[in-house]
Amino acid sequence: MGVYIDTLFSFGGEMMIKSKTKQSRALKKVMGDFRLFCKNFVKIVDNNGDTVPFVLHKEQEEFINNLGKMTICLKGRQIxxxxxxxxYMLWQAIRKPNTNYxxxxxxNKVSKALFNKLKFYYKNLPHDKYPELFPTVLLDNxxxxxxxxxxxxxxxxANGTDNISGxxxxxxxxxxMSKWPNDEIKEELLTTATFALAKNEDSKIIVESTGLGYDYFAELFLKAYRQKDSVWxxxxxxxxxxxxNLLxxxxxxxxxxxxxxxxxxxxxTYDDLDKTERELHxxxxxxxxxxxxxxxxxxxxxxxxxxxxLPTIPDHAFAGTSQSIFDTNxxxxxxQNVIPPLPTNEIYDELPDVLKPYINKNLFIFHLPKKGIRHYGGVDVASGAGNQTDNSTIAIYDADGQQxxxxxxxxxxxxxxxxxxxxLGRMFNYSFLCVERNSYGLPLLEKLRKEYGYMNLLKQRIFDQKGKHKTQLGFMTTNTTKPIIIAKLKENFELGLININCVQTLEEMKIYQEDKNGKMGNKKGANLHDDLVIANALAQEAMAKARYYVDI
Structure with a gap:
């Protein structure tokens, strides 16, 4: 009958079914336990081409045992x-009448292959032996x-068609999911599925994928992997x-x-291993x-x-391409070594009231300022319109390069x-700030200087049309100046002259690229930004100037 039930009721090599009641209890136990259902009733084709019972390996059992309402799984190829x-879907469909999966x-080819695999599972169930245990097929297309x-x-x-609503x-x-056409489709279908999910304790959404660079799946997984409050x-x-080892x-x-x-x-042998291999070992x-x-x-x-x-750590799966400006490794x-931001309850009372609503939501503080230490910051300004627009960003460092x-x-x-x-600038010992003056930076500079009397601002020397020097508040990023500050950020980071603690900044750096025309920016896609990269680059400019127009 199957691995479990044969073992349970065999004696002297002969099947000894004590009674229909006992058999019924055994069947109920097998049908109520997914692992036993697979082992006793499901057949798969192994790597040798043989049809064998589906005995879950360790990771498959771990996956099933850890399923939540919304599960996101990053995996290596063919596990x-x-x-x-x-x-699992077939098992649930058999046990739960009138449910949809x-x-x-x-x-399309992948869909067809998966569907054929599912039908193979169903076809090879022991229908003849237990005709009343499994429902028959009414529709198969x-x-x-x-x-x-x-x-x-x-x-x-995932071709943009709504397969979910209704x-x-x-x-x-x-x-x-990483291979889906674009991030807009990924986000839209996932949102639709969330609202279409049955409102009972056993309903589930499962997202499973290998990695393919930094995309919506990568963002979703890494947030869940690194943050305790994720719904995933x-x-x-x-x-x-x-x-x-088996597969x-x-x-x-x-x-x-x-x-x-x-x-x-x-x-x-160990003596043959290079640095990376020794770490893996x-x-x-x-x-x-x-x-x-x-x-x-x-x-x-x-x-x-x-x-x-076949990643060792999640970040390997989402590493950037050869176009990435910063060293991905x-x-x-x-x-792997960033420190978490300070907990809200430890610093809330020390924050100005203006900053309190943002702490550990938009504002992340890794160290509190020490008296008498100079600090330097970069500020990139956006419209603040919400949705998928650019971020307004700030990066603050101390004089030693600690973020x-x-x-x-x-x-x-x-x-x-x-x-x-x-x-924030005043909190960190009246930081010397380098504000990008392009676009929305101008009104921000005006408010900082005229309304708030903020005096510790970088000034840029330029030539006017008459060839005379003049100074202006803030830093104008152009096709000439942008590569200079990005190069300084790259140098300082890769030589260990600064210590970046912000995970989101590091994620943006992974996808910060230079195209074939020499244009710099983030990899294109929804929710992919480079604003923190710019703020951190502007902070390097402030540190390089090493000015302070106020006493602290």
Whole structure:
């Protein structure tokens, strides 16, 4: 009958069914436990092409055991998460009459392959042995699979078509979201699914994907992974997970044979490891067999591609492209070691009233100022119109290059932002501020100087049309001056002359690029900004000037 039930009721090699009641209890137990359902009733095709019982490996069990209402999973390639989600949907559809399930993928071929896999699971259930246990099929086409108990599993692609509205869904899976056409579609479909989800305790949304640069999926996952108050439950499986030892067994063997053939028949040893490999071995527990496989794959592709497809840490999956201006490896290393901002309850009473509503929402303070120490800041000003517009940003450093505070918001109007800049600057020992004067920077500078009497502002010397020097408040970024301040930020960061603590700043640096025409800016896409990069670059300009027009 199956692994579990045969074991439970066998004696002397013969099946001994004590009674229909006992059999009924056994079936109820198996149908009520997903792991037992898979082991006893579901068949899969393994890497050898054999049809075998679906025994969940460690990571598949961990995934199922940790599912929340809204789960987001970053994974390496081919660890079997899509397969276990399909089977979980089928299990739920069989057990829960009149419920609906939806799978969205990035391509029609992928949708077809997943749907065929789900139908294979159903077809190979023990229908003949237990004809009354499983509902029959009423409808089976390219997009819908409807059972006689009223439950239906549907599949679609993320091509901009609304596959979600008008139906209440018990479970929705978004597969390989990073490969979807654009961030607007990702955000729109996810928002629609959230409102269309059934209002019961077992309904779920699952987003699972490998990484493909910094996009909406990356933003969503990293926020959940790093912040305790996210509505999403993050799950991450790296390439060193136990499941890969099972699923990649033959590939590991091939890699070992390749290494031996090129190294006199000997295996890899600790003395052969480079710096990165030693870290993987010492810190993450990578075996020599896994490290030989890593070398083999990198020889066939590149380290960047390996890290994306089989990440060790989440940031590897979302690393920038070769167009990135800043050293992505240094950014990733810094992200592993940033300190959290000071807790609200520790600093709230010390904040000016103007800043209190923003603390640890838009304003993040990493260190409080020390008496007599000079501080330097950069300020980039936006309209404050909200939605997907640019952020108004502030970056504050002390004289030693330690980042003290960071602010970003896109819904604060210029007049209100001027008040925030004034209070934050004065809080940090009357910081010497470099304000970008382009566009909205001019009215902000005017309010700082005339309304708030803020005197510690950078002045830029320029030539007028008559060839005479004059000074103006703020810093004008142009095609000439922008590369200079970005280069200074890159140098200071990569040489360790400054210590950036703001995670969002580091994320923006990962996608800050120079195109083939020499134009600098963030990778294009919804919710992708570079305003913190500019504020931090302006702070470097303030530090380089090392001026102070006030006493502290």
């Amino acid at each position: 079997g998460i899509s397969s276990v989600v399909l089977c 939806l799978i969205i993928t990035h391509h 390219r997009e819908e699979f409807k059972l006689s108990n009223g439950s239906m599993i549907s599949i679609g692609t 139906v209440t869904w018990q479970m929705v899976e978004f597969s390989e 439950k993050p799950i991450f499986f790296n390439w060193l997970a136990d499941g890969y 990649y067994k033959h590939s590991f063997q091939e890699a070992e044979a390749w290494y031996k053939a090129n190294n006199g028949g000997r295996r890899l 010492d810190k993450y527990g990578a075996t020599y067999k896994q490290l030989m496989y890593r070398r083999w794959e990198i020889m066939r592709g590149s380290e960047q591609k390996f890290n994306r497809e 240094k950014i990733i290393e810094r992200l 003290m505070a960071s602010f970003y918001a896109n819904d604060v109007p210029v007049y209100k932002f001027a008040e925030i800049v004034n209070e």
